[in-house]
Amino acid sequence: MYICYYNHCKVYCNNIVKEVFIIIRIKFSTGEFAKICHTTKNTLFHYEKEKIFEPAFRDDNGYRYYTEEQIEVFFLIVSLKEIGMTSKEIKSYLSKRSPKELLNLLGEQEKIINKKIKKLKHIKNIMKNTQVITEKALQVEINKYYMIECEEQFLVTTEDISNLSQKDIIYSIANLERLCFENNIDTYNNLGKILDFKSGRDLDFNNYNKYYFRLVSKKGIKSLHVKEKGTYLTFYCAGNENISTIYNNFINFINSKKYEVCSPFYEIPVLDEASTSGSKNYLIEISIKVGNINT
Known part of the structure; x- marks a missing residue:
């Protein structure tokens, strides 16, 4: 034939x-x-x-x-x-x-697809968390103090950046972002800052201690910063306001109420360039855990 x-x-x-x-x-x-x-x-x-x-x-x-x-x-x-x-x-x-080559190909591609699915789920979670934060931002009033009861939160942070140059700070932030993305660490996407404060100590409001992302879950994270459960005095301001003036007024308000300071300051943009144009339209949240509220 x-x-x-x-x-x-x-x-x-x-x-x-x-x-x-x-x-x-x-x-x-x-x-x-x-x-x-x-x-x-x-x-x-x-x-x-x-x-x-x-x-x-x-x-x-x-x-x-x-x-x-x-x-x-x-x-x-x-x-x-x-x-x-x-x-x-x-x-x-x-x-x-060939049948053997097809099986090898499908096996390898399945691994790649699973990895992409995991990455896409991570991106989806970031989008969902950003949606939650943005919806919250639309409900607050600017230049007003709030007492907010917060549950324990877990943060993944940079190294201490208080003595780093501006260029090294940017590298440190980039490393933190890469760490979260490459390891599929689910975070609330906004980048926050930590500023240590102790009563009677002068603050350098342009010299923060660490940058951070808030974690959706602490699962699998070995090194993290805990934002303690408690009552947080919280203030919202526009992004173009003088940050030193904001912090000084904040401290004066704490002192006038005789509140006990129980944590560092946590500063985070809840509206930023992703949702609005220009720093004057940003919305910044500054909070600090306080005690002696009813005295």
């Missing part, structure tokens, strides 16, 4: 040529094939140019034609493209494809 082709049909002939079996190959023009595969002619031309998917044959006039067997191959290529494989990687697989 041998195979020959006649008018784009597979022709099976026995050695004595007593019988001829013809299997009709249904051919599709570029437009027809694109419609079947829910793609465009330009995509087919692009794949042909990259030499990862070419027409089954061309006729005497140079028109491209595809066959039914190619539909499954095309959808495989699309799937591999969607999970991030390059044209070079796809071409390499197609050139040596």
Whole structure:
């Protein structure tokens, strides 16, 4: 038995040529094939140019034609493209494809997909947490003190930055952001600052101690800062206000009420460049845990 082709049909002939079996190959023009595969002619031309998917044959006039067997191959290529494989990687697989190679490919791609799913879930959580913070921001009144009961919160922080240069502070913040993203650490996305305060001590309001992200969960985090449960005196101000004046007024208010200071200051933007344009439209939250509230 041998195979020959006649008018784009597979022709099976026995050695004595007593019988001829013809299997009709249904051919599709570029437009027809694109419609079947829910793609465009330009995509087919692009794949042909990259030499990862070419027409089954061309006729005497140079028109491209595809066959039914190619539909499954095309959808495989699309799937591999969607999970991030390059044209070079796809071409390499197609050139040596076999059941064993397919199993190896699917195993490796499953690991990649699971990693991407985990990353996307992390991004989704960041978006959801940002939504919660933004909705809260729209409900507060600027330049007003609030007494807010807070549950225990867990923060992941930079190193102590109080003696670092501005450039090194930026590096420290970048390292913290990379740590959270690469390890899929779910945080409330706004970057906060910690400023230590003890009664009777002068503060440098432009020299913070640490930057932080608030964690959604402390699970799996070995080193973290605990923002204690308790009553926090909280103030909201616009982003373009003089921060030194804000803190001095804050301290004067604490002293006038004879509150006991029980924590550092926590400063965090609840509205920033992600939701508004220009620092004058930012909303900054400053809070500190206080005691002796009823005395």
